[in-house]
Amino acid sequence: MKLPMGFRASGVRAGIKPSGNPDLGLVVCDRPLVWALTTTRNLVRAPCVTRNRSRAASEAPVRALVVNAGNANCANGDGGIWDNEDFAASAAHALSLGRPQEVLTASTGVIGRKLPMDRVRAGLPLAVADLSDDVDAFAEAILTTDLVTKTAEAEFGGGTRVVGVAKGSGMIHPNMATMFGFLFTDALVDQAALREAWRGIVGRTFNQITVDGDTSTNDMAIVLASGHRAAVLEDVTGALERVAGELARAIARDGEGATTLITVEVRGGRDEADAMAAARSVAGSSLVKAAIHGRDPNWGRILSAVGQAGVVADLGAVAIALQGTPVYRGAPIDFDEETVSQAMRGPDVLIEVDLAAGGAEGRAWGCDLTADYVKINALYTT
Amino acid sequence: MKLPMGFRASGVRAGIKPSGNPDLGLVVCDRPLVWALTTTRNLVRAPCVTRNRSRAASEAPVRALVVNAGNANCANGDGGIWDNEDFAASAAHALSLGRPQEVLTASTGVIGRKLPMDRVRAGLPLAVADLSDDVDAFAEAILTTDLVTKTAEAEFGGGTRVVGVAKGSGMIHPNMATMFGFLFTDALVDQAALREAWRGIVGRTFNQITVDGDTSTNDMAIVLASGHRAAVLEDVTGALERVAGELARAIARDGEGATTLITVEVRGGRDEADAMAAARSVAGSSLVKAAIHGRDPNWGRILSAVGQAGVVADLGAVAIALQGTPVYRGAPIDFDEETVSQAMRGPDVLIEVDLAAGGAEGRAWGCDLTADYVKINALYTT
Numbered sequence: 001m002k003l004p005m006g007f008r009a010s011g012v013r014a015g016i017k018p019s020g021n022p023d024l025g026l027v028v029c030d031r032p033l034v035w036a037l038t039t040t041r042n043l044v045r046a047p048c049v050t051r052n053r054s055r056a057a058s059e060a061p062v063r064a065l066v067v068n069a070g071n072a073n074c075a076n077g078d079g080g081i082w083d084n085e086d087f088a089a090s091a092a093h094a095l096s097l098g099r100p101q102e103v104l105t106a107s108t109g110v111i112g113r114k115l116p117m118d119r120v121r122a123g124l125p126l127a128v129a130d131l132s133d134d135v136d137a138f139a140e141a142i143l144t145t146d147l148v149t150k151t152a153e154a155e156f157g158g159g160t161r162v163v164g165v166a167k168g169s170g171m172i173h174p175n176m177a178t179m180f181g182f183l184f185t186d187a188l189v190d191q192a193a194l195r196e197a198w199r200g201i202v203g204r205t206f207n208q209i210t211v212d213g214d215t216s217t218n219d220m221a222i223v224l225a226s227g228h229r230a231a232v233l234e235d236v237t238g239a240l241e242r243v244a245g246e247l248a249r250a251i252a253r254d255g256e257g258a259t260t261l262i263t264v265e266v267r268g269g270r271d272e273a274d275a276m277a278a279a280r281s282v283a284g285s286s287l288v289k290a291a292i293h294g295r296d297p298n299w300g301r302i303l304s305a306v307g308q309a310g311v312v313a314d315l316g317a318v319a320i321a322l323q324g325t326p327v328y329r330g331a332p333i334d335f336d337e338e339t340v341s342q343a344m345r346g347p348d349v350l351i352e353v354d355l356a357a358g359g360a361e362g363r364a365w366g367c368d369l370t371a372d373y374v375k376i377n378a379l380y381t382t
Numbered sequence: 383m384k385l386p387m388g389f390r391a392s393g394v395r396a397g398i399k400p401s402g403n404p405d406l407g408l409v410v411c412d413r414p415l416v417w418a419l420t421t422t423r424n425l426v427r428a429p430c431v432t433r434n435r436s437r438a439a440s441e442a443p444v445r446a447l448v449v450n451a452g453n454a455n456c457a458n459g460d461g462g463i464w465d466n467e468d469f470a471a472s473a474a475h476a477l478s479l480g481r482p483q484e485v486l487t488a489s490t491g492v493i494g495r496k497l498p499m500d501r502v503r504a505g506l507p508l509a510v511a512d513l514s515d516d517v518d519a520f521a522e523a524i525l526t527t528d529l530v531t532k533t534a535e536a537e538f539g540g541g542t543r544v545v546g547v548a549k550g551s552g553m554i555h556p557n558m559a560t561m562f563g564f565l566f567t568d569a570l571v572d573q574a575a576l577r578e579a580w581r582g583i584v585g586r587t588f589n590q591i592t593v594d595g596d597t598s599t600n601d602m603a604i605v606l607a608s609g610h611r612a613a614v615l616e617d618v619t620g621a622l623e624r625v626a627g628e629l630a631r632a633i634a635r636d637g638e639g640a641t642t643l644i645t646v647e648v649r650g651g652r653d654e655a656d657a658m659a660a661a662r663s664v665a666g667s668s669l670v671k672a673a674i675h676g677r678d679p680n681w682g683r684i685l686s687a688v689g690q691a692g693v694v695a696d697l698g699a700v701a702i703a704l705q706g707t708p709v710y711r712g713a714p715i716d717f718d719e720e721t722v723s724q725a726m727r728g729p730d731v732l733i734e735v736d737l738a739a740g741g742a743e744g745r746a747w748g749c750d751l752t753a754d755y756v757k758i759n760a761l762y763t764t
Contacts, residue, residue: 044689044697075685077698077713111682112714217686286668290756300493303457304599307426315426316459331459332494371753374672 001151003135004161004186006030006226010130011141014123016109016116017070024120025067025141026127027184028095032061033224034191035104036198038206040219046074047084048105049218056195060101065182065224066091066127067106067142068120069167072178074111074217083115090117094124108167108178108218109144135184139165142180145376147254152246154239160187160229162239166247169211169254181206181221181247183240187231197237198223205244208276208364210284211255252365253347257372261348262292264364268355274311275355275362281309282351283366292349293368297340299327306353317356323349383517383533386543386568388412388608392512393523396505398491398498399452406502407449407523408509409566410477414443415606416573417486418580420588422601428456429466430487431600437486438577445484447564447606448473448509449524450502451549452491454560456599465497472499476506490549490560490600491526517566521547524562527758529636534628536621542569542611544621548629551593551636563588563603563629565622569613579619580605587626590658590746592666593637634747635729639754643730644674646746650737656693657737657744663691664733665748674731675750679722681709688735699738705731 003009006029014024037056039049055062066087073080073087084107089100097103107115130137139149142165150166168179181202202221223240253261264282269275282288285305291298299320307315320328323343327335349368385391388411396406419438421431437444448469455462455469466489471482479485489497512519521531524547532548550561563584584603605622635643646664651657664670667687673680681702689697702710705725709717731750 041692042686042689043692043694044686075682075710075714079713112710217689293756300457304424304426307424307599310423310425312425328457328494331461332457369756371756374675374751374753374756 001135001153001163003133003163004184004226005228006186007184008131008133009135009138010127010132011137011139012123012126012130014068015119016068022137022141023068023070024123024127025138026064026091026131027138027182027224028064028131029224029226031226032063034189034194034227035062035222035224036195038198038202038221040216042217042219044075044217046072046107046218047081048073048107049220051084051088052104052220055101055104058101062104063097063102064091064095065104065106065222067180068115069142069144070109071107071113071115072109072111072218073107073115076112076114079114083117086117087115087120090121090124094128104222106180106218106220108142108180111217135163135165142167144178145169145256150247150250150254152243154242156235156239157229157231160231161185162243164243164247166251168251169256178216178218179206179251181244183223183243185223185236185240186226186228187236188227188229189225189231189233189236193233194223194225197240201237201241201244204276205241205248208280209248209252210280210364210366211252249365252367255367256376257370258367259347259370260292260368262289262351262366262368263348264351264353266353266355266363267361268357269311269360269362270358272360272362274357275360276364277311278306278309278353278355279362279364281305282353283364286369289366289369292344293370295341295344297322297327297337297344302351302353303328312355312357314357319354319356321352383535383545385515385517385545386566386608387610388568389566390513390515391517391520392509392514393519393521394505394508394512396450397501398450404519404523405450405452406505406509407520408446408473408513409520409564409606410446410513411606411608413608414445416571416576416609417444417604417606418577420580420584420603422598424599424601426457426599428454428489428600429463430455430489431602433466433470434486434602437483440483442483444486445479446473446477447486447488447604449488449562450497451524451526453489453495453497454491454493454600455489455497456493458494458496461496465499468499469497469502472503472506476510486604488562488600488602490524490562493599517545517547524549526560527551527638532629532632532636534625536624538617538621539613542613543567544625546625546629548633550633551638560598560600561588561633563626565605565625567605567618567622568608568610569618570609570611571607571613571615571618575615576605576607579622583619583623583626586658587623587630590662591630591634592662592746592748593634631747634749637749638758639752640749641729641752642674642750644671644733644748644750645730646733646735648735648737648745649743650739651693651742651744652740654742654744656739657742658746660688660691660693660735660737661744661746663687664735665746668751671748671751674726675752677723677726679704679709679719679726684733684735685710694737694739696739701736701738703734
């Protein structure tokens with residue numbers, strides 16, 4: 001997939017992953033970027049997360065993003081902080097950028113083990129030499145346990161583009177997993193407006209997916225804008241949200257051991273926060289996830305998950321539909337369980353909930369819970 | 383197990399469970415009870431939960447508790463509310479009590495299906511005829527998917543007693559699962575003091591266990607005191623907490639598909655709420671639970687779960703020990719992974735966390751996550 005104007009990217013093998021797969025990705029822009037960052041809510045934060053947050057708080061220009069997979073450089077004490085600084089400085093040097101501050105960093109993989117800086121430093125010139133206007137090698141280099149690369153794009157305003165790549169599929173030992181979402185656009189946007197919009201976009205997309213309810217220490221969603229093409233802000237944010245949503249769903253679908261993407265659409269919420277909380281609660285319930293895996297139209301678990309969200313006082317008016325078939329409306333509805341179960345036999349299951357408490361909507365996405373999830377996460381003993 | 387003075391109990395087959403196992407339990411006291419109730423935090427509440435809450439708000443005397451298993455009588459619309467009233471009235475009639483208000487009710491089992499009132503009504507006289515001073519038949523009749531009955535007892539002050547029974551093992555289709563904890567004591571206690579103490583006791587015991595993170599619509603913890611024996615309040619509450627704690631751990635150990643009881647002991651919290659929240663976050667993390675199942679000394683997942691609880695700002699001082707072996711203290715500690723993994727091979731695993739933020743402690747209990755959990759919850763298709 002071609003990058004928007006102004007960006008070049010690459011992905012190379014630096015020898016960080018024991019598998020020998022590509023593990024070092026680089027994106028650079030031909031001019032200072034307008035950008036925005038959203039990071040993990042987990043209070044345990046890797047140095048790359050902390051450093052990017054401080055980059056965002058500063059006014060210093062940013063030109064590049066360097067990513068490694070196979071080692072999260074997290075929980076390594078002060079040594080990890082210095083290695084992360086070294087990572088940025090080495091990338092800036094390889095790119096002939098004036099200052100390390102112009103480079104954002106992102107690491108994902110095993111935690112508590114030292115980042116092999118010799119390999120990282122040796123790999124960076126290779127990454128610079130491989131830079132091109134195609135994002136695919138970068139998209140591959142940032143993966144850890146993902147089964148598939150995740151890219152998405154949108155175009156508007158006669159050629160202005162958004163291209164996004166993501167990684168994430170739950171958490172797997174000894175990897176802390178991590179979700180990365182990186183979006184690139186050639187639109188010209190105001191930084192303050194972009195940051196304000198990005199919070200909402202990430203809130204409705206990457207933050208509304210759940211694989212196992214656990215956050216990672218390294219999660220980040222970053223948007224970089226090169227500013228090559230004038231654009232209407234609403235067009236830009238709309239395109240960013242479409243791409244972020246598509247990537248978020250790709251992550252949920254690729255959940256560890258998952259066979260099914262679960263989409264939860266909630267309407268009738270008192271406000272958007274309520275509707276989104278109810279959607280997250282349903283998408284994140286282990287019981288709902290296991291029932292979907294069994295193709296079991298078990299509305300009781302969905303109702304209970306709605307109740308658990310604590311956002312509606314009157315559950316007597318709540319309505320639930322499964323794959324379009326109403327199954328509950330304040331009381332059980334007669335429906336043919338076998339027919340609905342059959343309708344659930346596919347890679348996508350839709351759960352609709354009407355909270356009957358207002359006019360707000362919210363969506364969340366998750367995946368089914370399978371025996372393979374447990375195997376993946378239990379049987380990688382050290 | 384013999385009941386404390388003043389109580390009689392029974393458990394009989396009313397034909398509510400398809401298996402034909404005992405499914406109707408009755409407890410009655412020879413005098414009006416001092417009692418306290420804690421119910422599910424889920425906003426979807428079965429009629430028995432709502433009714434007992436209103437009983438607790440009234441001053442009317444209570445003499446008995448009637449329980450059925452196999453049908454939760456939940457989400458059945460108004461019909462379910464009337465069936466629950468009928469349940470109480472029929473029990474009061476069978477016991478020759480003056481008013482239905484003297485009877486508390488509790489139902490557990492499948493939701494969204496009508497309680498078979500003819501069978502319930504026919505079973506109640508049998509339950510009255512079977513009343514004895516032994517609690518075991520009652521303890522068996524309240525089970526659903528539990529593998530074992532759960533009883534515990536404590537004695538103090540030269541013969542004053544607390545006896546407790548519980549049910550719960552996670553959630554299973556089409557059962558909404560439900561956790562019940564019923565404690566009986568012959569101690570004489572003040573009702574206001576008992577209710578105040580019960581909140582804290584339940585908060586530190588039944589509310590600190592997690593099997594799958596999902597609450598049920600019917601969860602209840604009830605203590606009934608006959609008042610036959612004078613007692614010091616602190617002795618009573620201490621005995622209640624010991625019994626409730628033992629029952630809570632029995633529920634976690636009996637978690638669906640579980641092979642291991644996980645105990646999380648947190649110290650160094652800013653306050654008890656923080657320490658308890660951190661303990662719950664670790665015990666409830668799917669990743670920690672899967673790692674324990676694999677006997678994997680994966681402290682990174684524990685640290686991440688602590689971070690997720692959001693209760694400590696400075697994680698650089700956090701310390702973690704697994705089965706007594708320090709594995710992390712602000713940075714990774716060298717330890718022999720194979721030795722610790724071997725030490726984890728048993729039915730009990732202890733995780734200790736020092737938040738290094740204060741002097742408060744908190745505990746939580748959970749179970750490992752196994753492929754059997756998924757099978758149990760996915761493969762019971764309708």
